[in-house]
Amino acid sequence: MMPSSTIESVSPTPVKSGAAGSAKFPGSESRKYNYFEPKGRKASHYEDMTVDVQPDPERYLLQDWIISFPDGTPTYSKDWTAAKSSNWHKFRAVDQEWERTHYQRQSTICGMVQNTIENGRKSGASKRFDRAWIKILEDHLGAYKHAEFGLGTSTMQAQRYGYTQMVNNAILTNASYKLRFAQDLTLYLSEIGLDIEGFNNEAGKKHWLEDPIWQPTRRSVESIMGSNDYLEQYFATNVVFEPLVGELFRSGFIMQVAASQNDFITPAVVSAAEADYERNLANTVELFHLLAEDEQYGTHNIGLFNSWLHKHADLALDAAHHLQPIWSQPRVKIASFADALAQAKNRIRGIATEIQLTVPASLAV
Amino acid sequence: MSALTLNKITAQKGITIAEAASRVADLGWTPSYVQEAMTFPTDYKISKTPRDPMKQVLRSYFPMQEEKDNRVYGALDAALRGDMFRNVEPRWVEWMKLFLAIIPFPEISAARSMAMVARLAPGEELRTGMTMQMVDEFRHSTIQMNLKKWYMENYIDPAGFDITEAAFGRCYATTIGRQFAEGFLTGDAITAANVYLTVVAETAFTNTLFVAMPSEAARNGDYALPTVFLSVQSDESRHIGNGHSMLMAMINDPSNHQLLERDLKYAFWQNHAIVDAAIGTFIEYGTTNRDKNKESYAELWHRWIYEDYYRTYMLPLEKYGIKIHHDDVAAAWDRIVKKNYVHKTAQFFSVGWSLNFWRIEAQTEKDFEWFEHKYPGWYSEFGDYWKWYAKLSKPGETNIVFNADVGYVYPHRCWSCMVPCLIREEFCCDEVDGKMYTYCSEQCRWTHKVAFAAEYEGRATPAMGRFSGRREWEECYHGWDIADAIKDLGFVRPDGKTLTPQPHLRFEEKDMWTLDDVRGHVLGSPLRSFRALSPAERDVAVAEYRKGFTINPCN
Numbered sequence: 001m002m003p004s005s006t007i008e009s010v011s012p013t014p015v016k017s018g019a020a021g022s023a024k025f026p027g028s029e030s031r032k033y034n035y036f037e038p039k040g041r042k043a044s045h046y047e048d049m050t051v052d053v054q055p056d057p058e059r060y061l062l063q064d065w066i067i068s069f070p071d072g073t074p075t076y077s078k079d080w081t082a083a084k085s086s087n088w089h090k091f092r093a094v095d096q097e098w099e100r101t102h103y104q105r106q107s108t109i110c111g112m113v114q115n116t117i118e119n120g121r122k123s124g125a126s127k128r129f130d131r132a133w134i135k136i137l138e139d140h141l142g143a144y145k146h147a148e149f150g151l152g153t154s155t156m157q158a159q160r161y162g163y164t165q166m167v168n169n170a171i172l173t174n175a176s177y178k179l180r181f182a183q184d185l186t187l188y189l190s191e192i193g194l195d196i197e198g199f200n201n202e203a204g205k206k207h208w209l210e211d212p213i214w215q216p217t218r219r220s221v222e223s224i225m226g227s228n229d230y231l232e233q234y235f236a237t238n239v240v241f242e243p244l245v246g247e248l249f250r251s252g253f254i255m256q257v258a259a260s261q262n263d264f265i266t267p268a269v270v271s272a273a274e275a276d277y278e279r280n281l282a283n284t285v286e287l288f289h290l291l292a293e294d295e296q297y298g299t300h301n302i303g304l305f306n307s308w309l310h311k312h313a314d315l316a317l318d319a320a321h322h323l324q325p326i327w328s329q330p331r332v333k334i335a336s337f338a339d340a341l342a343q344a345k346n347r348i349r350g351i352a353t354e355i356q357l358t359v360p361a362s363l364a365v
Numbered sequence: 366m367s368a369l370t371l372n373k374i375t376a377q378k379g380i381t382i383a384e385a386a387s388r389v390a391d392l393g394w395t396p397s398y399v400q401e402a403m404t405f406p407t408d409y410k411i412s413k414t415p416r417d418p419m420k421q422v423l424r425s426y427f428p429m430q431e432e433k434d435n436r437v438y439g440a441l442d443a444a445l446r447g448d449m450f451r452n453v454e455p456r457w458v459e460w461m462k463l464f465l466a467i468i469p470f471p472e473i474s475a476a477r478s479m480a481m482v483a484r485l486a487p488g489e490e491l492r493t494g495m496t497m498q499m500v501d502e503f504r505h506s507t508i509q510m511n512l513k514k515w516y517m518e519n520y521i522d523p524a525g526f527d528i529t530e531a532a533f534g535r536c537y538a539t540t541i542g543r544q545f546a547e548g549f550l551t552g553d554a555i556t557a558a559n560v561y562l563t564v565v566a567e568t569a570f571t572n573t574l575f576v577a578m579p580s581e582a583a584r585n586g587d588y589a590l591p592t593v594f595l596s597v598q599s600d601e602s603r604h605i606g607n608g609h610s611m612l613m614a615m616i617n618d619p620s621n622h623q624l625l626e627r628d629l630k631y632a633f634w635q636n637h638a639i640v641d642a643a644i645g646t647f648i649e650y651g652t653t654n655r656d657k658n659k660e661s662y663a664e665l666w667h668r669w670i671y672e673d674y675y676r677t678y679m680l681p682l683e684k685y686g687i688k689i690h691h692d693d694v695a696a697a698w699d700r701i702v703k704k705n706y707v708h709k710t711a712q713f714f715s716v717g718w719s720l721n722f723w724r725i726e727a728q729t730e731k732d733f734e735w736f737e738h739k740y741p742g743w744y745s746e747f748g749d750y751w752k753w754y755a756k757l758s759k760p761g762e763t764n765i766v767f768n769a770d771v772g773y774v775y776p777h778r779c780w781s782c783m784v785p786c787l788i789r790e791e792f793c794c795d796e797v798d799g800k801m802y803t804y805c806s807e808q809c810r811w812t813h814k815v816a817f818a819a820e821y822e823g824r825a826t827p828a829m830g831r832f833s834g835r836r837e838w839e840e841c842y843h844g845w846d847i848a849d850a851i852k853d854l855g856f857v858r859p860d861g862k863t864l865t866p867q868p869h870l871r872f873e874e875k876d877m878w879t880l881d882d883v884r885g886h887v888l889g890s891p892l893r894s895f896r897a898l899s900p901a902e903r904d905v906a907v908a909e910y911r912k913g914f915t916i917n918p919c920n
Contacts, residue, residue: 015521015872015873017450017451017452017521018450018451018452018453018454018455018458018520018521018586019448019450019451019453019519019520019521020450020518020519020520020521020523021521022451022521022872023521023872023873025522025863025872025873025874025877026524026858026859026860026862026863026874026877027522027523027524027527027858027859027860027863027865028521028522028523028524028872029523030523030524030527030858030859031517031518031523031527032517032527033514033517033527033528033529033530034527034528035527035528035529035530035531035855036530045511048510048511048514049507049510049511049514050507050510051530052530052531053469053470053473053506053507053510053530054470054473054474055470055530055533055534059531059534060530060531060533060534060535061534061543062534062535062835062838062841062854063540063543063834063835063836063838063841064833064834064835065547065551065833065834066543066544066547066783066832066833066834066836067544067547067548067551067552067830067831067832067833067834068551068552068830068831068832068833069405069551069552069830069831070552070819070827070828070829070830070831072831072833074551074833075547075550075551098507098510098511099434099503099504099505099506099507099508100434100438100507100508100511102500102503102504103427103430103431103434103504104431104434106423106427106431107427107428107430107431109427110423110424110425110427110428111428113424114424118375118377121377122375122377145392146392146394149392149393152496153393153483153484153492154402156479156480156483156496156499157402157404157480157483157484158480159476159477159480159499160405160477160478160480160481160550161480165473168473168477169473169503172476172499172500172503173503175496175499176496176499176500176503179423179493179496180423180424180427182392183389183392183422183423183424183493184424186388186389186391186392187380187385187388187389187422187424190380190384190385190388191379191380194378194379194380201388205391205394208394209394218398219398219399222396222397222398222399222401223398223399225396225399225401225402226396226399226400226401226402227402228402228403233402
């Protein structure tokens with residue numbers, strides 16, 4: 001015979017555990033951030049870490065911004081760029097960086113660069129550098145590090161102004177990469193300077209400030225730093241300066257020429273910046289492509305970007321041409337400026353096409 | 366013979382840390398072709414070059430941070446393998462829905478604010494420190510979003526975590542965190558990014574936020590919060606250094622003293638009003654640990670704010686001729702130990718539970734005993750309230766915020782710190798630009814009317830920010846039925862009817878409140894009603910408000 005006590009009469013055990021799944025009730029299975037539309041089918045980890053952390057009245061600020069600048073400008077304003085968007089919240093960084101991936105990548109680069117320098121120095125490599133090449137490193141790589149620093153400070157400034165977290169974080173990581181690379185070059189030159197008798201660590205800055213070869217580059221960088229439009233800063237850095245001057249000097253000269261001067265260290269140090277740029281460029285193209293495609297403001301934006309392209313391409317092209325004498329300075333000449341410039345122009349044309357821009361005649365083959 | 370070590374084999378001559386820092390600082394130059402972009406203005410003068418006390422370079426910074434991250438993420442994995450959530454106290458984790466909804470925005474605001482100060486000071490030395498702080502704050506913001514996601518995936522009740530950033534922008538409690546964050550990056554660049562952020566918030570109040578609170582988490586079986594937040598706090602020493610260095614670059618110029626005194630006063634009081642309200646509540650009311658030997662929030666405050674910040678950081682500023690706001694420090698202390706500021710905040714958060722997005726459990730006899738031990742007199746003021754709260758936690762009861770039997774009187778909102786005016790005897794009001802506003806204290810009245818203005822003590826302050834927006838949350842839903850307001854806020858679970866917040870920790874559907882259980886009561890704006898009064902009526906209303914209220918006995 002069944003006992004009188006049935007299952008129904010036993011009172012349920014009160015929930016003792018705080019673990020997922022230990023009780024079922026409305027909402028107990030709602031285990032995803034549900035307040036934004038992911039770009040793909042499912043939200044990426046980057047999106048979960050990033051989207052909507054910087055709020056705005058369109059997305060959740062019930063009470064609007066609660067502090068303003070004295071002229072009434074709110075904490076974040078769409079007017080801080082001349083570009084317009086019907087949805088600033090749509091952009092997602094292609095490199096999907098959040099803190100963990102950023103530190104992992106930066107740290108890996110730091111390790112790679114330091115190992116290369118340490119091992120190179122241990123083997124006495126820098127003492128075997130060609131004398132003319134050492135002077136190029138002192139004068140020109142030493143000058144170029146300031147360009148990287150200028151772009152780093154410019155993007156550091158720019159990351160304050162974007163209307164969404166996704167835009168600002170992409171610019172922030174760009175600044176972080178640039179500032180690291182500027183320091184990489186500085187410390188690298190200082191360290192090989194310990195092994196090379198009479199190495200002049202001061203020459204780079206002097207050339208940056210005074211050498212006619214570098215003055216148009218400095219003007220180009222200062223024009224980016226001097227822009228009051230944060231997206232113009234971001235655009236001019238990655239769409240214009242990097243392909244026409246940055247890559248031209250890094251890939252078109254240093255990376256190609258160094259080995260022939262008995263230098264295997266410098267290309268490894270500089271290579272990190274090339275990889276950084278690929279990521280920064282991907283983010284930049286994604287953002288400006290989105291703005292160019294905007295149904296409401298696309299035409300306005302393309303006109304604006306074309307004006308930025310013309311303005312900064314003129315400056316950058318002038319900078320590039322003035323760098324030409326550097327290609328003649330190595331004792332062993334294996335790369336030509338003309339080829340490097342053609343490559344740079346080809347690169348910027350490709351980028352411009354992706355954003356639907358009209359390439360200025362000066363950038364034609 | 367000395368022992369052979371790997372270091373001896375591999376070591377080679379390098380550059381010194383000082384030399385590396387100095388070479389890196391020399392990367393900057395003064396532009397001559399084009400002026401640097403307009404930065405955010407300040408009324409301060411900075412003519413002295415600030416020094417970087419840390420002298421760290423990025424190539425040692427990034428690996429160091431990666432190592433810190435590895436420890437954090439390893440510990441999170443270990444917590445799951447050790448079944449942490451089986452033993453965690455839900456009372457505690459529920460409050461993390463509020464805390465972690467607020468904190469990532471202030472963190473990323475601090476990253477943005479580095480852009481505001483980095484160009485203000487002459488020289489480049491401190492720029493490296495500020496670059497690291499910028500990346501640190503990016504770290505903090507996203508590592509906290511990750512922690513929150515981790516709670517959402519593994520804790521018994523994910524509702525509230527799942528709507529987190531949307532909830533942050535709307536909730537009547539998170540609104541106080543908004544003031545904290547926007548204050549870091551709006552208005553005078555030095556006021557915001559240096560004094561409010563680094564000199565006061567980070568130097569003084571991150572200790573209660575990121576050190577004291579994690580200890581309480583651990584007492585409640587939550588090892589994840591200490592893991593993440595003590596790692597976050599390890600970055601704060603750099604930020605404190607940045608702040609102090611910039612402060613020292615300005616302090617020798619007597620023309621800055623007036624503004625510094627204004628900003629130190631404003632920043633201290635706001636941090637007290639906001640951080641002590643929130644963190645005090647989490648620590649005292651989010652815990653189940655009632656060990657009488659542990660420090661109360663008041664004792665923690667004395668250690669971290671009074672001894673560590675006020676006595677060892679602020680007082681030495683007097684030798685530079687800065688007048689320190691001693692009275693405000695004493696007043697803040699009195700508000701915590703004599704005027705029950707934290708307890709009144711917890712009472713406010715709980716009375717409005719149905720407009721939150723987390724669960725708040727009633728305090729029990731065990732809690733009462735601890736509170737009375739630590740805060741003598743607590744029971745007579747708050748005991749009956751929490752008994753009412755427990756009694757009214759069942760669906761079908763009248764929502765406590767509208768229940769006339771209880772005796773609670775819903776407070777005015779402070780226009781300055783945005784915490785309600787909870788210490789009734791300190792309530793005050795004033796007109797600014799022809800409009801009447803309410804404040805929790807004289808210091809908050811001064812902040813709005815005197816500090817955030819175009820002129821300070823006869824001196825033009827064209828860079829100073831202004832208060833804006835709909836700062837009284839209650840006004841946003843004036844005249845709404847509370848059920849409609851909750852729906853509009855989005856604080857409803859996926860079934861479309863069960864509330865995200867609950868006034869208990871019972872995890873069964875039958876115990877959970879729905880929209881139907883709260884419908885039929887209308888929300889109102891105390892400020893709107895206050896403004897409608899004649900001057901004479903207003904005086905009476907102020908006097909009445911200052912008398913406070915008495916909770917009716919709960920039998």
